[in-house]
Amino acid sequence: MSEVSEVRRNTQTPEAKRERPLLRLLMLALPERQLLITALILLLIATVCDVAGPLLIRYYIDDHLVKGDFWSAQVALMLSTYIVCLVVAALCSYQQAIRLNDVALNVIQRLRERVYARALRLPTRYYDDTPTGTMISRITNDTEFVKELFVHVVGAWVQNGFRVVGAFVGMALLDVHIMLLCLAFLPLVLLIMVVYRRLSTPIYQKARALLSDINSNLSESLQGVRIVQLFGQQKEFIQRFTRLTNEHFRVRHRNLKLDAALLRPLVDLLHSMALTALVFYFGQRSFVESVEVGIIYAFISYLGRFIEPINEITQRLSVMQQASVAGERVFRLLDSSEAPEFDGSKTPPNHRIEFRNLGFRYQDQGPDVIRSLSLEIPPGSFTGIVGHTGSGKSTLMSLLLRFYTPQRGEILWGGMRLSEISHIDLRTRIGLVPQDAFLFPGTVYDNITIGRLAGELGARTKPEVQALLAQYGLSAAFAALPQGLDTELSERGANISSGQRQLVALVRALVREPEILILDEATASVDSETERLVQRALLGLRGKMTLIAIAHRISTITEADQIVVLHHGELIEKGTHTELLAAHGVYNTLYKMQRQELLIATQATTPPAPSET
Ligand SMILES: Nc1ncnc2c1ncn2[C@@H]1O[C@H](COP(=O)(O)OP(=O)(O)OP(=O)(O)O)[C@@H](O)[C@H]1O
Ligand SMILES: [Mg+2]
Known part of the structure; x- marks a missing residue:
């Protein structure tokens, strides 16, 4: 049976069941706790240093620059703290990225070994209707996507999550009202994420299945290349291959359209709306009281620091979705029952x-x-x-x-x-x-x-x-x-x-x-x-x-x-x-x-x- 027809039957998977592969994938990192915890601590330090920057600049502008105080011991201290923050943030980011990558590589290596070991132990019956290409696709391509999850999604999400929280804390320290105004945009972001997930899952499932069919087709025809040549079937095989790759292209194209429509533009729209709201708010306030330049700078800077991570998070939704779908396929293989391992203790007394x-x-x-x-x-x-x-x-x-x-x-x-x-x-x-x-x-x-x-x-x-x-x-x-x-x-x-x-x-x-x-x-x-x-x-x-x-x-x-x-x-x-x-x-x-x-x-x-x- 081709993978695509298998997917058609499985598309109506209940939501709860669809969520599980992602969770299970994340659980795979549990044995790497030590590395993960170190990475998270480093990330936290990097984020704190990152968030401290605008605050320091805001105090420098409003308390010193505006008053013509360019060089004082305090300014020097502030400047050196700012530089130290930048350096520490860069160092910690680098160190945490290395650790998260190590986690990803370890997870993927273990997963691949498990999948291969399972594939070799599967009952012979399993191979009667599963083409070798499909198996190879699961062991190589699908696990590769799981790696992407750890390398490009987990690290980025945690980091950007920290950044968003950091930006909100920074804003709250400056002005709670404006922070709340910005917070109102968060549910919108969550809504975009849910809608995207709903729409993209079936597309990704189909794309992975098609890729697997392409692989099966490849391995079949290459293994039987002599017969293909003997019967002059090159054209037919190429046509079949082209049909599959065309369909794969169409599905991926649909997906890219969805990405292009939902991810970046919507977040950009959000950014402009938040910026407009901010300008409007400060404009209103300037009628009543004087507004400090530093605070406007700090807010605009925080807005960027809040929107940019959100943008990154949504951009990686697509990788996360692909990993989730690939994970589902890998787990389907891992969950299929092995050839029965019998009691093992008994040895036949004779060979009748x-x-x-x-x-x-x-x-x-x-x-x-x-x-x-x-x-x-x-x-x-x-x-x-x-x-x-x-x-x-x-x-x-x-x-x-x-x-x-x-x-x-x-x-x-x-x-x-x-x-x-x-x-x-x-x-x-x-x-x-x-x-x-x-x-x-x-x-x-x-x-x-x-x-x-x-x-x-x-x-x-x-x-x-x-x-x-x-x-x-x-x-x-x-x-x-x-x-x-x-x-x-x-x-x-x-x-x-x-x-x-x-x-x-x-x-x-x-x-x-x-x-x-x-x-x-x-x-x-x-x-x-x-x-x-x-x-x-x-x-x-x-x-x-x-x-x-x-x-x-x-x-x-x-x-x-x-x-x-x-x-x-x-x-x-x-x-x-x-x-x-x-x-x-x-x-x-x-x-x-x-x-x-x-x-x-x-x-x-x-x-x-x-x-x-
Ligand atoms: N993996 C399989 N899945 C489904 N049907 C199978 C499978 N293997 C064999 N069969 C079917 O089972 C029947 C018996 O096949 P089997 O290979 O045992 O025949 P055989 O007596 O060994 O023949 P031969 O002398 O050609 O080797 C055949 O009708 C065949 O089509
Ligand atoms: Mg036989």
């Missing part, structure tokens, strides 16, 4: 696997993919699974690995329900050679040991890996790689052949000495000679570990202790190769078909005998 009356579908409304399937796999046995494409073979193995939870029936391991066994135990005891071998960038050796350090399960030194390859008769196949085990792999191992990728994935599973080894079409891409090697190696493992091999090519599993045939998620036949052939069912038909295909293929590749003329 039993599927009992299993039923499973990927989506609640989707079709049944596994239907009332019951099967026993004795420890140390070799089980072959065959069946048409889409019959549910890989799904059955995903259920055994707990990538998904079945809706009906259960899976027992050593008589224990799968849910009673620790998650880590479960995954480390089962080795899987998946249908599409995924390799990471790094050397072949790194991929085989998958970054494990000495002492950890599966950690193997290079000579140990070499010995293992020799044991399985795979040394020659690995020596054929450009630099053997040291061959550097590119993304997804794109620089070696599919068959070589499958071999790496096979050795990666074997190295960990699993108790159950699942091979999902593990030799589909290797040549028949390598396949025979692998087959021989596997037969050597017989009895040492439970083997489950899914195969389209029946020749791979004819030696199995039991072969099961899946058809539309149902187990329809079970027995040894000979038993199943004798049963003259689906297996028999499949076998005959494959033999025939093989025969035709052999005839086609055998060169015709030279004619005897």
